Amino acid sequence: MKYRLTYALVFCLLILVGCTASDGECRKDNVVVMSVSLYKTVFNTEKDAFVSSPTTERMTVRGLDNDSILYHEQMVSTLNLPLRALHNSSSFILQRGFLASDTIVIFHDNVNKFISLECGCFVYHTLKSTTTTTHQIDSLVIENSYVQNVAEKHLRIYYRAN
Numbered sequence: 001m002k003y004r005l006t007y008a009l010v011f012c013l014l015i016l017v018g019c020t021a022s023d024g025e026c027r028k029d030n031v032v033v034m035s036v037s038l039y040k041t042v043f044n045t046e047k048d049a050f051v052s053s054p055t056t057e058r059m060t061v062r063g064l065d066n067d068s069i070l071y072h073e074q075m076v077s078t079l080n081l082p083l084r085a086l087h088n089s090s091s092f093i094l095q096r097g098f099l100a101s102d103t104i105v106i107f108h109d110n111v112n113k114f115i116s117l118e119c120g121c122f123v124y125h126t127l128k129s130t131t132t133t134t135h136q137i138d139s140l141v142i143e144n145s146y147v148q149n150v151a152e153k154h155l156r157i158y159y160r161a162n
Contacts, residue, residue, distance in 0.1 A: 032124055034106070034147045034154045036079040041138055042161040052158055057096050064091035064103065080150055083108055085123040096159065100135035106155070107131075108147070124148045127155070136160065 040055035054077055061071040061079060070081065070092075083090045088107060095101035108125040115121055125147040130140040141156040 031082055032122060032147055033080040033082050033150050034125070034127070035150050035152060036081055036155045036157055037143075037153050038077055038079070039156055039158045040161055041158050055159065057159070060095040060101075062093045064093055078153075083110075083125045083147065085110055094137070094157070096136050102133045102135050102137045104130060104132045104137070104140060104157070130155070 038055050038057055038059075039052045041050050041052045043049075044051040056075055056077040058073055059071050059076050059079065060069070060073050061081070062069050063082075071079065081090070081092060083106065088109065089105055090108065091103060091105045093101050093103050107128045107130070109128060111124045111126070112121045113124055127142050127145040127147065130142065132140050136159055138158040138160045141158070143153050143156055145154075147154050
């Protein structure tokens with residue numbers, strides 16, 4: 001009798017654990033971020049033209065309209081920036097070393113992709129346009145407008161050489 005009760009409890013626990021198992025989709029990070037590559041533009045005297053190449057910079061990056069510091073004096077060549085899911089624009093303050101900071105604004109559309117009742121939804125973004133101050137930044141270029149995967153490059157920032 002004692003063993004039957006023990007087996008019944010173990011069997012019930014196995015059933016409960018099996019029923020609560022997820023399909024794995026919820027374990028993924030449900031925040032989709034935009035990948036930004038940093039480039040430096042310099043004048044090449046041999047080619048008599050401006051040339052751009054990837055660069056690594058000491059960056060401090062903050063979200064505008066909130067207190068979040070995303071990067072603090074880190075050496076980076078790529079930034080992963082979260083876009084606002086409830087607004088159609090996201091703004092960031094970028095400071096390269098101790099030079100004057102620039103503000104970039106990314107205008108985007110948001111699309112909710114429903115996963116399941118227990119997981120909720122992912123928010124994907126479509127980049128529409130950008131604006132920036134030009135203290136250090138020369139220009140911004142949208143490389144891939146659909147933001148759904150951080151492995152893709154979405155935006156390029158071109159810095160002027162100092």
